Amino acid sequence: MGGARTKRMPRAVREQQMLDAAVQIFGRRGYMVASMDEIAELAGVSKPLVYLYLNSKEDLFTACIRREAAALTEAVRAGVRPDLPADRRLWDGLLAFFAHTAEHPEAWSVLHLHARTHGEPFAAEVAAMRAEIVAFVTRLVAIAAREAHQDPDLPEDEVAGLAEALVGAAESLATWANATPGVTARQTAGTMMNFAWAGLGNLMAGQRWVPEPT
Template sequence: MGAVKNKRMPRAVRERQMLDAAVRTFGQRGYRAASMDEIADLAGVSKPLVYLYLNSKEDLFTACIRREAKALTAAVRAGVQPGLPADRQLWDGLRAFFTHTAENPDGWAVLHLQARTHGEPFAAEVAATREELVVFVTQLIAVAAREAHRNPSLPDREVAGLAEALVGAAESLATWANATPGVSAKQAAATLMDFAWAGLGNLMESRPWSGSGPADGLHR
């Protein structure tokens, strides 16, 4: 049974209830399997009211993607305090990311699993959010390299590649952590921080991986 209907409920509150119900349904059942009847019942409203507020199933799904994406990026940005050492900023950002995805598993499923597998324009919505996170992480890595005063000239392209790799790893690890009992957000963040910071530390000290031997010449 859905929530008790309240005809006097403000529109913003009613719409939030619909989106909450939609995120839960899409996240747990998938976009194709989710029905507007199920979403309406869970929200405690009539199906015509859902259509009146959010037009169609496609528009409702898009609204869910946008809301969850905005919440995720806001959580990561809020978790990082400027002025702290670079490693602490990166740690705080990762912990904020994994905490948010752990506390909002249905929202993360909508973003990482559902939106990407149902074509445009859903995938484009997620891609825009991912790019925002990549840019933010790129800035953190660039600051880390230059703060170290050991490799201030780390190429921008290499920094961007590191950010792409880190965000991709975080996405996969978040999905794994949410599906693995006993893995906390802090543990997931620590796993990725250990992995990433070891590599970043070597780069800052001008000790990149050089392949299996001098003949490879990978960094010449």
């Protein structure tokens, strides 16, 4: 009698295994330098199987961006409880963001660095993720303004600008934190809150900074 046949791994599981390996290689080495041979070896599969499942290096990189972008946006959304005060919602969202980027540094490198530097269609994929996060933060700022004032809300363009500034600062801080040994996600979120909420808190209380007349 022949030996027992090895149970085949389901395609979905094998594909995620390939994506896990690809994110590590792309994140560490960049899109141009990374090779399909390296990815296949790390995934424990043959290179032809990677091509069979994911078609091309470009398609593989796009799949990595989409998966990691979805995971990051979901982590931020899941971290925020709508029944809490505005400052606590912002804190929880920032903590979720920095915890995720710290736990998945190669994925953050793929999204924030490599995908943006190789043109379309990669940059467009990251731009879509960023727009979703900015829209989420915009709603948080708008809700904070409504809670602080019976009437009126902050102007729409000012809310949008504040959200863009917050997201941009958080992105830069996440990259710095991942490159700085010993910095925790909680410390990074605290730094961001100290930078952002003190100013936002004054703004919500109607205390605006204006330049002195010249």
